Amino acid sequence: MSDAIVSCKKDQVLAAVEKARGELEAPDIIENGLAAGMNEVGTLFERGKLFLPHVMMAAEAMQAGVDELKDDMPESSEKAASVIVNGTVEGDVHDIGKSIVSTMLQTSGFEVHDIGRDAPVSDFIAKIKETGANMVGISALMTTTLQGQKEVIEALEEEGLRDKVKVMVGGAPATNSWAKKIGADCYAENATEAVNKAKELLL
Numbered sequence: 001m002s003d004a005i006v007s008c009k010k011d012q013v014l015a016a017v018e019k020a021r022g023e024l025e026a027p028d029i030i031e032n033g034l035a036a037g038m039n040e041v042g043t044l045f046e047r048g049k050l051f052l053p054h055v056m057m058a059a060e061a062m063q064a065g066v067d068e069l070k071d072d073m074p075e076s077s078e079k080a081a082s083v084i085v086n087g088t089v090e091g092d093v094h095d096i097g098k099s100i101v102s103t104m105l106q107t108s109g110f111e112v113h114d115i116g117r118d119a120p121v122s123d124f125i126a127k128i129k130e131t132g133a134n135m136v137g138i139s140a141l142m143t144t145t146l147q148g149q150k151e152v153i154e155a156l157e158e159e160g161l162r163d164k165v166k167v168m169v170g171g172a173p174a175t176n177s178w179a180k181k182i183g184a185d186c187y188a189e190n191a192t193e194a195v196n197k198a199k200e201l202l203l
Helices: 002-006 010-021 026-046 052-072 077-081 096-107 121-131 147-158 176-182 191-202
Strands: 083-088 111-114 135-139 166-170
Touching: 002 010, 002 026, 002 052, 010 026, 010 052, 026 052, 026 096, 026 191, 052 096, 083 096, 083 121, 096 111, 096 135, 096 166, 096 191, 111 121, 121 135, 121 147, 135 147, 135 191, 147 166, 147 176, 166 176, 166 191
Parallel strands: 083 111, 083 135, 135 166
Antiparallel strands: none
């Protein structure tokens, strides 16, 4: 399945998903098959081995696989009340990991508003106010943009929203100790952990 994602072969992805359905739970298929393939695509893109059109086609193939599994995801009526804004901080154009987290959260029943990459602090705040979100996911993939996570938290405090909104941070340079230092509620290393942390904090 992972190889089919890297090859951008949607029909092979769907066939692999169908085959895996009889043996594995939907979250496992997404995380260990589809997301693993997208992570590999991201790595190859970073190294200059793949180009943006390839990444977009792979993402489309992954989304098709995720859509196929939506009905198999465990549901909880409580989750509908949990609204999450997710984005990558300003100055950072890395999108793949954050998009996988958004997809995993959505398929786990959360209402997710993905504001994309290179998102200024004002976009995070505006979307949180607009949706009444009770959690924000802040991704930073470069050491130089890590400070953007702190700036979003500071803006939440200035707007009087911090007590109402849980903050989850992630991305390659982020760590548990960094999350504690800037006053985030949690750090997630990968998409599965992000879902588990969101459930712990919101449900």
